[in-house]
Amino acid sequence: MKLMGAPTKIAAIGEQIGADINxxxxxxxxxxxxxxxxxKLVATKVLHDPLDSDKESIEWSQKTTKANDRMNDLYxxxxxxxxxxxxxxxxxFDEAYSTKSAYESEDAFISGFIAGFGYLMGEVAYSDELNFYK
Incomplete structure (x- = not known):
């Protein structure tokens, strides 16, 4: 999974100081x-141990809740x-399918967390106003 173009950013920074680009x-x-x-470690911690323990990390949409109800009825x-x-x-089968679904949700949460971080880094860290790598 590519995070935020860091290899090219680091290579460009290295080139500015005369380091070998390779x-x-x-x-x-x-x-x-x-x-x-x-x-990934941070996202997993946030997912499984939210800061607000009274609140779930994933807010289920109405379509997800409806699909879950349908599955329960069919079961x-x-x-x-x-x-x-x-x-x-x-x-x-139900146990195996539930486990797979839980893993998919975890993977999606972690991927979204990383994509969100990468987006924020692109918007903030590499912006002209606040460039951490200048």
Missing amino acids: KTTVCGKYYDAGMVTML AVLSEKLPADLKPLLQD
Whole structure:
């Protein structure tokens, strides 16, 4: 996942001070990978341990809530109609699907967190008014 164009920014900065562009490009890639790793850790912490413990980190939309209700209704109907020997298979499927959905939500939250940070860095850190890399 590319964060904010850091390798090219770092290479350009290195070039201004006479550093080898190939070496600074490689350093920029390591910097970028490290930033993404750190932001993933921060995003995971924010997601699973929000600052306001009375509030969920993800606000579910009306369409998500509606889809969840539909899934629950279908599960109940299917569970009633299945023979007893197949109910454990439905429960296993539901558990596996729920786990996959939770992982997808986590991945989407983390990707959005990183994309948001990259956007803010592009708007603020590299702006003419406030350039951290001048």
